[in-house]
Each structure stands twice: as structure tokens, then as C-alpha cells.
Amino acid sequence: MLRKPLLTVHEVADLLKVKEATVRQWIRDRQLRAVKFGREWRVAHVDLETFINQNANR
Template sequence: MTRDQYQTVKEIADCLKVSETTVRGWIKGGELRAIEIGKGWRIPDRDPDTFLCSHATPSRVVPGSDHGSETGRERGA
């Protein structure tokens, strides 16, 4: 048995500032890994980071920029 620490659906929802329904939808859709224990779901501590990385938008590269992902707004233009 692993020694992972687990969070509840409510804890994940509060952390990400989304509803518990949204988190349950991610679980049921297979996007967020969870373990069903009793009447509730438990999410291993490492899995929300994996989930967020898989949903991150790619960096934008501005043609002719030396800074790669820097856009006009980020440069203060």
C-alpha cells in the first residue's frame, strides 16, 4: 500500500476555486485521478499538479521577440 496523502473533492475545489461538481466531473470524465472510499472521492496529493500541467495552455512565442513567450501586454506596451 502506498503512503500517499489524499485530499477530498471539497479541498481540491476550494484550492482551485471551482465547484465540487466541477471536480467530480473531472473525476468521472477521467481527467483527474481519484479513489472512491466509502461515499466520497480522495485525490492523491500529486495528482492535482499533474492535472493542471495537462490543462495548461502552451506559451506563446512572439515572432521577432528575444523573450520567447513575452507578449506586448507583458512588456508594458
């Protein structure tokens, strides 16, 4: 099923070198797909890759 663990907002922010508030805003704006477990958001690796590819300069 899941080959890689889901990323936390903190981990996504660290990977992309942005603030956690920015990642939360992307999630709130539905730009970045995420799943909520209790009070915490998690992002699948594939969804992060999709987000990066959709927002890359061409």
C-alpha cells in the same frame, strides 16, 4: 508510503477555485485521477499536480 494526506473533493475545489460539481465531473470523465473510499472521492497531491500540468495553457 503516503507522505501527504489525500485531498477531498471539497479541498480540491477550494484550491482550484471551482465548484465541487466541477471536480466530480472531472473525476467522472477520468480527467482527474481519484480513489473512492466508501461514498467519498480522494485525490492524491501528485495526481492533482499532473492534472494541472496537463491542462495548463502553453
